[in-house]
Amino acid sequence: MLRYMEHVMARAGHEPIKARNSLEVTEALSREQPAIVVLDVQADEMESVQKALRDRPSAKLIPVIIMVGLPNQPRMSNTIALQPAAIFNKPFSPAELVGTIEQLLSEAA
Numbered sequence: 001m002l003r004y005m006e007h008v009m010a011r012a013g014h015e016p017i018k019a020r021n022s023l024e025v026t027e028a029l030s031r032e033q034p035a036i037v038v039l040d041v042q043a044d045e046m047e048s049v050q051k052a053l054r055d056r057p058s059a060k061l062i063p064v065i066i067m068v069g070l071p072n073q074p075r076m077s078n079t080i081a082l083q084p085a086a087i088f089n090k091p092f093s094p095a096e097l098v099g100t101i102e103q104l105l106s107e108a109a
Contacts, residue, residue, distance in 0.1 A: 001040055001067075001090075009038075012098040025049050035108065036085075036101055038065045063104045067092065 009016040019025040063085035086100050
């Protein structure tokens with residue numbers, strides 16, 4: 001999924017910051033200034049990601065897009081706690097994802 005997302009984002013002209021797990025997400029959020037965060041709920045431990053987003057002063061300004069596979073109640077509860085700008089079910093439409101990202105970027109500008 002990570003390589004596919006990287007490919008989709010790069011083809012759309014974006015520079016993705018890759019993170020394979022919650023530790024890498026936390027590290028990336030501490031050193032980078034992402035315009036948007038796209039999280040795969042299946043791959044991340046949501047509590048760590050939530051903490052990283054909460055602990056970063058500017059993180060509240062970062063829109064979060066969540067990718068979910070099968071709805072799972074505990075994961076969905078954690079997902080909703082992030083107050084995502086959008087939730088995409090897998091499989092998803094790359095064009096729809098890119099369109100949502102473009103819309104969120106234009107709203108933030």
